[in-house]
Amino acid sequence: xxxxxxxxxxxxxxxxxxxxxxxxxxxxxxxxxxxxxxxxxxxxxxxxxxxxxxxxxxxxxxxxxxxxxxxxxxxxxxxxxxxxxxxxxxxxxxxxxxxxxxxxxxxxxxxxxxxxxxxxxxxxxxxxxxxxxxxxxxxxxxxxxxxxxxxxxxxxxxxxxxxxxxxxxxxxxxxxxxxxxxxxxxxxxxxxxxxxxxxxxxxxxxxxxxxxxxxxxxxxxxxxxxxxxxxxxxxxxxxxxxxxxxxxxxxxxxxxxxxxxxxxxxxxxxxxxxxxxxxxxxxxxxxxxxxxxxxxxxxxxxxxxxxxxxxxxxxxxxxxxxxxxxxxxxxxxxxxxxxxxxxxxxxxxxxxxxxxxxxxxxxxxxxxxxxxxxxxxxxxxxxxxxxxxxxxxxxxxxxxxxxxxxxxxxxxxxxxx
Numbered sequence: 001x002x003x004x005x006x007x008x009x010x011x012x013x014x015x016x017x018x019x020x021x022x023x024x025x026x027x028x029x030x031x032x033x034x035x036x037x038x039x040x041x042x043x044x045x046x047x048x049x050x051x052x053x054x055x056x057x058x059x060x061x062x063x064x065x066x067x068x069x070x071x072x073x074x075x076x077x078x079x080x081x082x083x084x085x086x087x088x089x090x091x092x093x094x095x096x097x098x099x100x101x102x103x104x105x106x107x108x109x110x111x112x113x114x115x116x117x118x119x120x121x122x123x124x125x126x127x128x129x130x131x132x133x134x135x136x137x138x139x140x141x142x143x144x145x146x147x148x149x150x151x152x153x154x155x156x157x158x159x160x161x162x163x164x165x166x167x168x169x170x171x172x173x174x175x176x177x178x179x180x181x182x183x184x185x186x187x188x189x190x191x192x193x194x195x196x197x198x199x200x201x202x203x204x205x206x207x208x209x210x211x212x213x214x215x216x217x218x219x220x221x222x223x224x225x226x227x228x229x230x231x232x233x234x235x236x237x238x239x240x241x242x243x244x245x246x247x248x249x250x251x252x253x254x255x256x257x258x259x260x261x262x263x264x265x266x267x268x269x270x271x272x273x274x275x276x277x278x279x280x281x282x283x284x285x286x287x288x289x290x291x292x293x294x295x296x297x298x299x300x301x302x303x304x305x306x307x308x309x310x311x312x313x314x315x316x317x318x319x320x321x322x323x324x325x326x327x328x329x330x331x332x333x334x335x336x337x338x339x340x341x342x343x344x345x346x347x348x349x350x351x352x353x354x355x356x357x358x359x360x361x362x363x364x365x366x367x368x369x370x371x372x373x374x375x376x377x378x379x380x381x382x383x384x385x386x387x388x389x390x391x392x393x394x395x396x397x398x399x400x401x402x403x404x405x406x407x408x409x410x411x412x413x414x415x416x417x
Contacts (some may be wrong), residue, residue: 042085044086046118051097054097060080062321063119066325070332081335117133117140118378121143124147143161148164160369162321172268172290176241183210184210189217190220233261235260244270247279265288277383292347329357336354351364
């Protein structure tokens with residue numbers, strides 16, 4: 001019995017072995033497809049310079065916020081430039097509206113190897129810094145420096161997304177003549193901005209037949225203007241023009257009324273702010289100022305930008321935030337067209353820019369100035385800036401529902417050019 005079972009077992013084993021030998025080898029497992037190689041990511045550093053401390057800090061913060069909004073929107077788009085994912089980063093510096101500090105922070109940004117610069121806010125800091133950027137081959141787009149000298153130095157790295165003082169001064173001088181006055185007194189703060197705008201106003205006013213009966217000077221730190229205003233009062237000037245910023249312009253107009261000066265007041269963009277009305281109080285009511293550009297409410301992208309800005313930062317636009325936003329977008333657009341974030345590669349593309357920004361049409365002439373150069377007049381009324389008229393500039397695409405009488409920001413919040 002034992003032997004019989006062994007034979008059966010051997011037969012079964014042999015049959016199993018023969019069966020196994022007849023089978024084909026099992027196929028090798030198929031390898032999973034290789035994951036696509038991740039595209040490299042590069043960080044694009046954009047320098048931003050403005051006064052972040054001192055009397056003009058509210059304007060510096062405004063510029064910074066506008067630039068920051070642009071950077072965040074660009075990063076949300078997931079841009080690719082030159083085959084790499086791009087992440088923009090804003091590197092902010094405080095030049096304190098001081099020319100010496102302006103060159104110090106400019107060199108700091110150059111040493112940090114930023115890919116471009118948005119700034120500076122003030123002409124007085126922008127002009128000396130522009131030589132350093134030019135020597136380094138670094139593109140610079142200022143949102144707010146208006147002195148003509150900035151772009152007249154022949155630096156191919158210098159651009160601005162705002163009308164200059166020649167354009168603005170001419171409109172202000174002609175506007176003053178239309179007010180029915182014959183004599184004007186001029187005060188400026190001796191900064192590159194204040195003096196530059198006052199000089200251009202003087203040329204236009206005299207060309208329009210007005211007589212300049214006084215030229216007085218102050219500085220961008222002053223708070224007491226009674227001595228120079230007393231001199232002006234004796235001239236019986238019918239209009240006082242001020243070239244300077246809101247930190248001085250507000251107290252100046254208030255002291256005009258305190259001294260019983262009946263003359264009208266007129267200023268440029270430096271005093272066309274909520275802060276000016278806050279500092280000037282009731283004395284500001286009825287006076288006039290100008291802003292380069294077309295009111296946001298009249299532009300296709302303006303109302304949306306205003307809404308996004310206020311929702312994100314919780315305060316109303318002070319002055320140049322839309323221009324700072326556009327300055328960032330000009331740089332980014334030029335990089336995309338060049339297919340490179342390297343300054344030497346995309347710099348030539350900036351000069352070819354043709355785009356519709358939130359502040360209006362952006363196209364540069366051979367100097368780096370806007371070809372449009374519109375100027376808008378406002379009147380202070382009841383704590384608000386009320387639209388008067390827009391002069392000069394190229395036509396722009398209108399907003400879908402532009403209000404009949406657009407107004408600039410009215411609520412006060414928390415050295416130009």
